Amino acid sequence: MNLKDSSPLKTKNRIPYNQYSDYLKNKYQERVYKLPIKLDLTCPNRDGTCSRGGCIFCGEEGGSFENLENLSVKDQLLQNMDYIGKRYKAKKFIAYFQNFTNTYQPLDQYVKALEDCRLENIVGVNISTRPDFLGEDYLRATQEICQGLDVCFELGLQSVNNHTLKKLNRGHQLSDFISGVLKLKDYGFRIAVHMIMDLPWDDDLDIIEGAKILNALEIDEVKLHSLYVLKNTPLEDMVLKKEVDLLTKEDFQRRVILFLSYLNPSIVVQRIIGRAPKEACRFCNFGESWWKIRDEIIDKMNSKSIEQGSSI
Numbered sequence: 001m002n003l004k005d006s007s008p009l010k011t012k013n014r015i016p017y018n019q020y021s022d023y024l025k026n027k028y029q030e031r032v033y034k035l036p037i038k039l040d041l042t043c044p045n046r047d048g049t050c051s052r053g054g055c056i057f058c059g060e061e062g063g064s065f066e067n068l069e070n071l072s073v074k075d076q077l078l079q080n081m082d083y084i085g086k087r088y089k090a091k092k093f094i095a096y097f098q099n100f101t102n103t104y105q106p107l108d109q110y111v112k113a114l115e116d117c118r119l120e121n122i123v124g125v126n127i128s129t130r131p132d133f134l135g136e137d138y139l140r141a142t143q144e145i146c147q148g149l150d151v152c153f154e155l156g157l158q159s160v161n162n163h164t165l166k167k168l169n170r171g172h173q174l175s176d177f178i179s180g181v182l183k184l185k186d187y188g189f190r191i192a193v194h195m196i197m198d199l200p201w202d203d204d205l206d207i208i209e210g211a212k213i214l215n216a217l218e219i220d221e222v223k224l225h226s227l228y229v230l231k232n233t234p235l236e237d238m239v240l241k242k243e244v245d246l247l248t249k250e251d252f253q254r255r256v257i258l259f260l261s262y263l264n265p266s267i268v269v270q271r272i273i274g275r276a277p278k279e280a281c282r283f284c285n286f287g288e289s290w291w292k293i294r295d296e297i298i299d300k301m302n303s304k305s306i307e308q309g310s311s312i
Contacts, residue, residue, distance in 0.1 A: 015298060016307035017260050020221070020270040028123060033088065034096045035080040037073055039113060041100035044133060050171030055158075056238070057168065057196075059230035059280060073116035081121060094124040094150075103129040103138045110138060114145040124150035126192070131155045131180030132172040139187050152190035152221065155180060160210045164201040169234070174213075181217050192221035192270060197259060198252040199227060200244055207255050211262035215312075222263065223270040226252050226293075229283035236282050249286035253297050260301070261311035269308070272297055 015022070024032040043058075045051040071079070077095055084090050095117040103110065117125050125146050134153075142151060155177065159165055162173050184191050195210055214222060227246065229239050238244045247255075256272050263269075275290040285293060301307060 014302065016301040017263075017269045017272070018265055018267060018308055020268050023268045028092050030092060031088065031090055032092045032094060032123065033084050033090050034094045034126065035077055035084065036096050036098045037076050037113075038099050039073070039097065039102065039105065039109075041102065041105050043101045043130070044104055045169060045171030050132075051169055053169060053234060055168050055170055056234040057228060057230065059233055073113045074119070077117065077119055077122065081119075085121075091121055092123045093121055094126055095122050096126040096128070098128050100128075101130045101133055102127050103135060104133050107135075107137055107141065111141050111145065114142060117146075117149070122149065124152065126152045126154055128154045128156070130172065131157065132176040134180050134183050139183070139189075142189070143187055150190065152192050153184050154192040154194060154221075154223070156194045157210075158194060158196045158225075159199055159202055159206060160213050161202055161206045164199055164206070167201050168199075178213075178217065181219070185218075190220040191217075192223055193219050194223045194225060195259070196225045196227050197255045198247040200247060204255070204258060207259050208262050211259050214267065215262075215264040219267055221268040221270050223274070224256055224259070224272045225274050226285055228276045228281055228285075230276065230280055231282055239282065246283065249288065249293060252286070253293065253300060256297055257301055257304075257306055258311075260308045261306050263308050264312065265307075265309035267308075 021031070043054055046054040073095075077093075081090075081093055084093070097113065102113075105113075114125065125142075127142070156170075157174075157177050158168060158170065160174050165173060181191055193214055197207065227235075229236050229246070235244075239246065252273075260269070260272070271294075273285065273290050273294050276284050278284065
């Protein structure tokens with residue numbers, strides 16, 4: 001189980017961006033591990049509330065691949081804490097509600113899930129959700145139940161281009177994202193934003209504009225992805241029918257570097273590339289190891305003296 005942005009290979013060069021693991025270590029004075037939690041959920045753009053079918057890239061897992069099945073929130077956390085604690089001698093953890101839209105479930109179910117996180121050694125809660133489903137009841141409940149814990153809402157945005165968002169069947173626009181961010185800021189929650197760097201409908205201007213918008217909104221954290229093509233998704237159908245041309249690894253790496261160069265250095269970078277299981281994918285990370293692609297990005301940035309925010 002891999003829960004942080006690290007690799008078997010240690011690059012000899014310094015990390016030219018504000019790395020999440022460093023942020024956590026500085027804040028808590030020791031390593032902190034995120035523990036993924038999976039709930040029985042769906043999304044409003046799957047059941048007809050916003051749209052149907054979900055995002056064209058999203059599979060049945062709803063963005064989570066490393067979760068324990070058929071266990072309560074408390075049991076998932078306890079089992080993961082025991083495993084990670086013994087393996088890495090870890091003592092502090094963040095509960096991460098990872099799949100689908102966590103603020104779309106019934107309020108009482110949401111409250112119970114948060115209450116189950118009140119365990120010794122849990123120092124924070126991260127909640128993955130959509131920017132257009134942030135009900136006041138859910139935010140007030142989060143504020144009340146999670147007192148004393150660090151709370152971060154992880155918002156899926158993926159692109160700042162509304163035409164791309166429509167292609168992705170996101171069911172929301174950039175304005176919805178901005179409204180959601182402003183609402184979360186009223187409550188004082190940290191905000192992380194998910195962005196896909198190699199969307200074929202975006203161009204370099206969209207990548208730069210994406211960084212600038214996150215800067216202007218004073219986002220706390222960002223998580224970058226490459227575009228997975230999961231099996232049994234609308235995106236797989238589009239690729240097989242040659243309706244879309246996927247970008248190359250070099251395109252992805254260049255866009256990540258471009259994005260980071262325009263990103264405010266104060267914004268924490270949770271990761272610059274993710275991963276998905278090979279058996280679930282038609283295409284993932286250009287057929288290479290995620291850590292190899294990450295280390296190549298770091299090497300390229302260092303060789304060109306590019307670091308986070310250097311183009312601002």
